[in-house]
Amino acid sequence: MKTDSPKKNRFHLLVPTLNLCFAATMMAANHFAAEIAQFLAGTILFALSDLIYFHVSTTPFPKSFKCFTCDQAHDNYNCNRWAEDTWCPQNTQFCMTVHHFTSHGKTKSVTKRCAAREDCYMECVSCCEGMICNIEVPTNYTNAVFAKRQTVYSSAPPQRTRALLTIASLGLSRLFAG
Structure with a gap:
């Protein structure tokens, strides 16, 4: 029996240690949960306070709307960054x-404003290089194009003609060689 008592004592010493570890773990978990709850409560309160600032006040007239406005900004980013959201007039x-850009596709200016239907006209621009190349009138994005001549004026025959002459001469040489 004497051999059982030291094991019993060791076991009793081990159990309180486990209980202390369990209690410490639970306290840490509760503290962590409390911190999360406090963070979430602060976040929700912060979000609710933000919503208060963004609610729409009374409008100037029925079916009124706002547009971002800027006048000849250097690019769309700067236009949007500094644009005022303005109540548009009733008309x-x-x-x-309106986006103006260079021939290389880089933005020259961006203008944003409120507009009436007649201000929103469609404009098709077509540019071509060559003798009387502007016969047709552009009507949409498929024929409003920028076209440059592919060939250069010279006394030499075009590439295609040279290729056909080469193929024809090879065929004739085989015909007469065989």
Whole structure:
């Protein structure tokens, strides 16, 4: 029996240690849960306070709307960054954006404003290089094009003609060789 008592004592010493570890773990978990709850409560309160600032006040007239406005900004990023959201006048129905760019596709200016229907006209521009190449009138994005001549004026025959002459001469040489 004496051999059983030291094992019993060791076991009793081990159990309180486990209980202390369990209690410490639970305290840490509760503290962590409390921190998460506090963070979430703060986040929800912060989000609710933000919503208060963004609610729509009374409108100037029925069916009124706002547009971002900027006048000849250097690019769309700067236009949007510094644009005012303005209540549009009653005689307007649309938000208009005008984008002017260089021949290389880089933005020259961006203008955004409120617009009436007649301000939103469609404009098709077509540019071509060559003798009387502007016969047709552009009507949409498929024929409003920028076209440059592919060939250069010279006394030499075009590439295609040279290739056909080469093929024909090879065929004739085989015909007469055989």
